[in-house]
Amino acid sequence: xxxxxxxxxxxxxxxxxxxxxxxxxxxxxxxxxxxxxxxxxxxxxxxxxxxxxxxxxxxxxxxxxxxxxxxxxxxxxxxxxxxxxxxxxxxxxxxxxxxxxxxxxxxxxxxxxxxxxxxxxxxxxxxxxxxxxxxxxxxxxxxxxxxxxxxxxxxxxxxxxxxxxxxxxxxxxxxxxxxxxxxxxxxxxxxxxxxxxxxxxxxxxxxxxxxxxxxxxxxxxxxxxxxxxxxxxxxxxxxxxxxxxxxxxxxx
Amino acid sequence: xxxxxxxxxxxxxxxxxxxxxxxxxxxxxxxxxxxxxxxxxxxxxxxxxxxxxxxxxxxxxxxxxxxxxxxxxxxxxxxxxxxxxxxxxxxxxxxxxxxxxxxxxxxxxxxxxxxxxxxxxxxxxxxxxxxxxxxxxxxxxxxxxxxxxxxxxxxxxxxxxxxxxxxxxxxxxxxxxxxxxxxxxxxxxxxxxxxxxxxxxxxxxxxxxxxxxxxxxxxxxxxxxxxxxxxxxxxxxxxxxxxxxxxx
Numbered sequence: 001x002x003x004x005x006x007x008x009x010x011x012x013x014x015x016x017x018x019x020x021x022x023x024x025x026x027x028x029x030x031x032x033x034x035x036x037x038x039x040x041x042x043x044x045x046x047x048x049x050x051x052x053x054x055x056x057x058x059x060x061x062x063x064x065x066x067x068x069x070x071x072x073x074x075x076x077x078x079x080x081x082x083x084x085x086x087x088x089x090x091x092x093x094x095x096x097x098x099x100x101x102x103x104x105x106x107x108x109x110x111x112x113x114x115x116x117x118x119x120x121x122x123x124x125x126x127x128x129x130x131x132x133x134x135x136x137x138x139x140x141x142x143x144x145x146x147x148x149x150x151x152x153x154x155x156x157x158x159x160x161x162x163x164x165x166x167x168x169x170x171x172x173x174x175x176x177x178x179x180x181x182x183x184x185x186x187x188x189x190x191x192x193x194x195x196x197x198x199x200x201x202x203x204x205x206x207x208x209x210x211x212x213x214x215x216x217x218x219x220x221x222x223x224x225x226x227x228x229x230x231x232x233x234x235x236x237x238x239x240x241x242x243x244x245x246x247x248x249x250x251x252x
Numbered sequence: 253x254x255x256x257x258x259x260x261x262x263x264x265x266x267x268x269x270x271x272x273x274x275x276x277x278x279x280x281x282x283x284x285x286x287x288x289x290x291x292x293x294x295x296x297x298x299x300x301x302x303x304x305x306x307x308x309x310x311x312x313x314x315x316x317x318x319x320x321x322x323x324x325x326x327x328x329x330x331x332x333x334x335x336x337x338x339x340x341x342x343x344x345x346x347x348x349x350x351x352x353x354x355x356x357x358x359x360x361x362x363x364x365x366x367x368x369x370x371x372x373x374x375x376x377x378x379x380x381x382x383x384x385x386x387x388x389x390x391x392x393x394x395x396x397x398x399x400x401x402x403x404x405x406x407x408x409x410x411x412x413x414x415x416x417x418x419x420x421x422x423x424x425x426x427x428x429x430x431x432x433x434x435x436x437x438x439x440x441x442x443x444x445x446x447x448x449x450x451x452x453x454x455x456x457x458x459x460x461x462x463x464x465x466x467x468x469x470x471x472x473x474x475x476x477x478x479x480x481x482x483x484x485x486x487x488x489x490x491x492x493x494x495x496x497x498x499x500x
Contacts, residue, residue, distance in 0.1 A: 049373075082371065105376075160374075211308065
């Protein structure tokens with residue numbers, strides 16, 4: 001479980017996050033949603049320690065991550081897997097080497113064991129016979145799946161996904177969503193997904209928090225979001241006329 | 253950011269560069285990869301430049317030797333001195349700063365803007381040490397060998413150019429090359445000390461500008477240009493300081 005306790009973050013004179021608190025439970029897909037520029041990515045970067053918080057704390061299963069020094073954080077970071085918006089695969093390494101990378105850095109596995117583990121993870125995300133390709137030689141959807149394989153290679157307890165569907169077609173987006181959901185349940189991970197994608201909200205949102213103007217504005221799940229009367233959430237989730245009609249039909 | 257903030261951040265970065273690598277085996281592999289990618293791959297360019305520059309230095313010296321009081325072997329002597337003191341250590345370093353510096357800055361800058369560095373950090377890897385230490389050590393320790401090759405080829409170039417054009421004989425050139433060697437031999441040490449410093453400056457400055465790139469691909473290009481300019485200025489400043497300290 002990850003607990004975000006009253007965190008605030010500013011860059012210079014601009015305050016981005018205002019006393020945000022949230023609880024992300026294991027075995028659930030936790031979504032952070034909100035319009036662009038409202039602080040979702042900053043919140044996630046604060047949670048994983050890429051940005052230091054100005055105040056408040058981030059607790060990973062009771063361990064205060066924000067108060068730790070670099071060495072102590074490394075231990076927790078080995079329990080974190082992250083899928084970046086642009087996949088962030090290492091250009092110069094092959095697909096297999098990308099997945100083997102964290103194993104090479106942090107385990108004493110033999111080359112054969114690492115290869116076996118990498119192949120298992122790649123198979124889990126349905127990437128077969130692509131081991132020797134460079135990331136640039138694969139499609140956007142494949143890159144996301146390879147990045148998921150790399151993220152789960154170390155058997156993480158926590159998985160972060162920053163806009164996993166950006167730049168993907170609807171069909172591939174659903175594949176990625178389902179994959180995230182499946183591995184979350186399968187490995188009982190605490191998964192945090194930042195997304196703009198309303199399909200994802202409806203499909204995999206076990207727990208949703210809505211960030212607006214740097215504050216947590218609303219929280220609930222994918223059932224509750226249909227009936228919420230929070231105007232900002234309604235305006236964001238049901239922005240188009242089509243979605244508004246759909247919501248009315250669902251409510252009625 | 254002003255110059256002093258850059259300098260401060262540069263030294264803070266160096267602190268992380270020399271932290272203990274996460275895994276010795278991975279570091280060793282990367283070190284030898286960088287020796288090949290940065291140093292060995294530069295040898296053809298350095299060889300080409302050195303042979304022709306050696307030739308030009310000799311020919312220009314010969315063309316300007318108007319006084320009959322000056323012995324002919326002076327051409328070889330001047331070629332040797334110019335090569336060891338300045339051309340091979342400094343000019344080759346400036347050229348390598350352009351080739352290697354821009355390459356490193358754009359490589360690390362691209363990793364920054366595509367979140368690959370964030371990915372390393374999230375995994376718990378010291379991204380500064382992982383990316384920079386093998387590059388800096390490879391260049392600092394192996395660049396002097398490239399400069400030694402450059403010195404030799406420069407002298408060969410001077411010999412070929414002069415003898416080919418009939419300006420001096422092999423014997424005269426060789427006498428010039430050997431002239432006053434007993435007092436000038438330490439110039440080689442001076443040159444190699446400079447090279448070690450320049451090698452360190454080229455890579456560390458390029459790494460710095462690449463690592464702190466912000467924005468997109470346009471900024472990667474700008475970082476690459478800044479890295480080359482800053483490394484060139486640093487080389488010239490260091491050249492002056494080292495000459496003052498060691499040679500004078």
